[in-house]
Amino acid sequence: NAGVTQTPKFRILKIGQSMTLQCAQDMNHNYMYWYRQDPGMGLKLIYYSVGAGITDKGEVPNGYNVSRSTTEDFPLRLELAAPSQTSVYFCASRKGQLNEQYFGPGTRLTVT
């Protein structure tokens, strides 16, 4: 198993541009999450999904959108990039309620 994979690893965006961060898992996990990590902070939840076709907002959803058309994929969309979205983004997944989350390697995004 590759586990949780994320692409790209790094990206620089100009203000107002859009992009999609890709996340995929091959463990047949139902739950998937997007977190962002800012310096000196823990991770904050952006969006989550409990299964294909079901998504919901986390703590910091503004400026982002997600979709979950398959069990494997959970892309995160930034429509109008802003400097406040400069961060490291982590995707995670887990099988069910009594299981730990597995994290991808992260995408480092800079918006200038």
Added chain:
Amino acid sequence: AQSVTQPDIHITVSEGASLELRCNYSYGATPYLFWYVQSPGQGLQLLLKYFSGDTLVQGIKGFEAEFKRSQSSFNLRKPSVHWSDAAEYFCAVGANNQGGKLIFGQGTELSVKP
């Protein structure tokens, strides 16, 4: 509200010395507790977890943690630190909402002196 506090932002220990990283949580029910480690530029790797049962939990890389309900703590320990343990350590509690998201502490950065 559910929260996690890691009081120490940065800790330095000598190689071979013992280590204890502190974690306190605020949670209304029996918590699901985790410790993750993050090496520079890497994702998060699970060290250990507590769901129920024995309050002393063994993890990977020689780490252990003890759940103390009376103190709302889940401190991470290692008897002898290796240089490769230098990393950032995150304590987290599994929430009872938002898909069981993880609520993270601020992290503790560990440096190891030769």
